[in-house]
Amino acid sequence: MLKNRIIPCLDVKNGRVVKGINFIKLKDAGDPVEQAKIYSDGGADEICFLDITASNENRDTIIDIVRKTAKECFVPLTVGGGVRTIQNITDLLLAGADKVSINTSAVKNVNFVKEASKKFGSQCIVVAIDAKKVSEQTWEVFTHGGRNKTGIDAVEFAKQVEANGAGEILLTSMDKDGTKSGYDVDLLKAITECTNIPVIASGGVGTLDHLYDGIVKGGASAVLAASIFHYGEYKIKDAKEYLNSKNVSVRL
Amino acid sequence: MNVTIVDYQSGNISSVINSFTEVAKGKVNLEVTSDIKKIKSSDKIVLPGQGSFKSCVDSLNNINGLVDTLKEFAITNKKPLLGICVGLQMFADIGYEEVETKGLGWISGKVSRIDNQNRKFKLPHIGWNEIEIQKKSKIFKDIKNKSHMYFVHSYEFMPTDKSVISATTDYSTKIVCAVERDNLFGTQFHPEKSDKTGLQIIQNFINL
Numbered sequence: 001m002l003k004n005r006i007i008p009c010l011d012v013k014n015g016r017v018v019k020g021i022n023f024i025k026l027k028d029a030g031d032p033v034e035q036a037k038i039y040s041d042g043g044a045d046e047i048c049f050l051d052i053t054a055s056n057e058n059r060d061t062i063i064d065i066v067r068k069t070a071k072e073c074f075v076p077l078t079v080g081g082g083v084r085t086i087q088n089i090t091d092l093l094l095a096g097a098d099k100v101s102i103n104t105s106a107v108k109n110v111n112f113v114k115e116a117s118k119k120f121g122s123q124c125i126v127v128a129i130d131a132k133k134v135s136e137q138t139w140e141v142f143t144h145g146g147r148n149k150t151g152i153d154a155v156e157f158a159k160q161v162e163a164n165g166a167g168e169i170l171l172t173s174m175d176k177d178g179t180k181s182g183y184d185v186d187l188l189k190a191i192t193e194c195t196n197i198p199v200i201a202s203g204g205v206g207t208l209d210h211l212y213d214g215i216v217k218g219g220a221s222a223v224l225a226a227s228i229f230h231y232g233e234y235k236i237k238d239a240k241e242y243l244n245s246k247n248v249s250v251r252l
Numbered sequence: 253m254n255v256t257i258v259d260y261q262s263g264n265i266s267s268v269i270n271s272f273t274e275v276a277k278g279k280v281n282l283e284v285t286s287d288i289k290k291i292k293s294s295d296k297i298v299l300p301g302q303g304s305f306k307s308c309v310d311s312l313n314n315i316n317g318l319v320d321t322l323k324e325f326a327i328t329n330k331k332p333l334l335g336i337c338v339g340l341q342m343f344a345d346i347g348y349e350e351v352e353t354k355g356l357g358w359i360s361g362k363v364s365r366i367d368n369q370n371r372k373f374k375l376p377h378i379g380w381n382e383i384e385i386q387k388k389s390k391i392f393k394d395i396k397n398k399s400h401m402y403f404v405h406s407y408e409f410m411p412t413d414k415s416v417i418s419a420t421t422d423y424s425t426k427i428v429c430a431v432e433r434d435n436l437f438g439t440q441f442h443p444e445k446s447d448k449t450g451l452q453i454i455q456n457f458i459n460l
Contacts, residue, residue: 001381001382001422001423002377002379002380002381002403002423003379003380003381003400004379005379005380040447045379045380070266070267070270071270071273071274074267074270074271074274074444074445074446074447074448074450074451075402075445075446075447076402076404076445093263093264093266094264094266095266096266096267096270097264097266098264098267098445119303120263120264120302120303121263121302121303121304121307122376122406123302123376123378123404123405124263124264124302167376167378167404168376168378196368196371196374196375197374197375197376198374198376198378198379221374221378221379222379251380251400
């Protein structure tokens with residue numbers, strides 16, 4: 001039986017791991033390569049790097065981090081942030097990433113998703129959707145790390161990226177991110193019910209019960225979290241044992 | 253010993269290179285090439301494959317003499333070859349991804365889309381799944397039954413002769429996830445991304 005995945009996410013800025021509170025206030029907390037190795041040794045099912053300032057800054061730092069990490073971690077590695085061109089994807093994959101996540105560029109031009117999945121295969125194309133609630137059961141897509149409104153409906157956009165060859169959706173609730181108050185389960189449900197590709201839940205995890213909610217109530221195939229693992233509140237193993245005790249199948 | 257990873261522009265093979273490099277450290281000479289001469293003189297071959305069945309088959313055929321060289325190596329001379337993901341799928345006679353495409357025909361069978369049972373199962377099949385070992389396989393030495401391996405695929409290999417199946421995994425149906433015949437090995441999962449158990453499989457292949 002396919003296991004639900006637990007994915008620690010490392011937000012990287014200028015080569016250092018940070019975690020934003022609602023994407024604004026950043027705290028420095030370590031070396032990404034070292035962190036990734038700790039997570040993979042600790043049983044993480046995948047590792048995710050998000051280069052949070054890549055839209056505006058030099059990309060070589062993240063390439064170098066990916067290269068070093070890929071030589072030490074033998075679980076899948078997803079890298080996102082500032083992926084704008086086919087060349088960006090090629091560079092990340094050659095450095096050792098297994099998947100890339102596309103956000104702003106997918107919103108700007110959904111054909112980019114199509115082109116990328118055609119060239120590299122759907123298996124390595126993740127579309128990251130940042131969504132904000134606008135009314136009951138309606139969410140809007142945001143870009144540029146949550147700074148820009150798009151007017152695009154998140155549910156419709158999710159269907160569109162699936163049709164264009166995305167292999168997975170990484171769904172972040174902008175309302176919940178950094179709040180530690182749990183995933184936006186309604187948003188998750190809305191997206192998992194209308195698509196047939198795996199959805200990774202992101203944004204808002206504060207307790208292990210939130211991971212349970214993302215999978216069981218939200219229908220997510222994988223749960224992504226940063227701060228709860230990052231500041232040592234819980235180990236990956238704690239999360240897995242907790243989920244297992246509640247009959248959620250995980251890789252132990 | 254020379255182990256060659258066939259680089260035929262089939263997508264991202266960095267992870268395959270990284271994991272084999274990790275396991276081979278100082279013991280084995282690892283080559284990443286499409287050079288026919290080097291392939292012929294190697295002791296073991298790894299055939300990775302990402303993207304679609306068609307794109308992989310096309311890429312193999314694009315390199316003059318490669319398919320014949322691989323066939324001579326693995327089928328005529330029965331030297332060890334490991335196909336990973338689409339690398340395994342290409343062993344089949346025929347694949348149905350994008351368009352009907354002729355495979356290598358090394359192990360009779362076809363590659364079809366996984367039955368998602370009317371959207372009950374999400375595709376691609378992505379993540380960690382348990383393998384059920386169906387027969388003793390040389391590359392499963394010290395691998396426990398029900399070990400977790402990392403999968404990412406939407407198509408499955410269905411061999412005609414079931415005796416080649418060395419492991420299956422449960423996703424919608426019992427999906428064939430490893431085959432072995434003589435010195436021909438294939439895994440649908442990615443040993444290079446399957447943590448320590450995956451590296452053990454690579455080690456077993458190198459130790460053959």
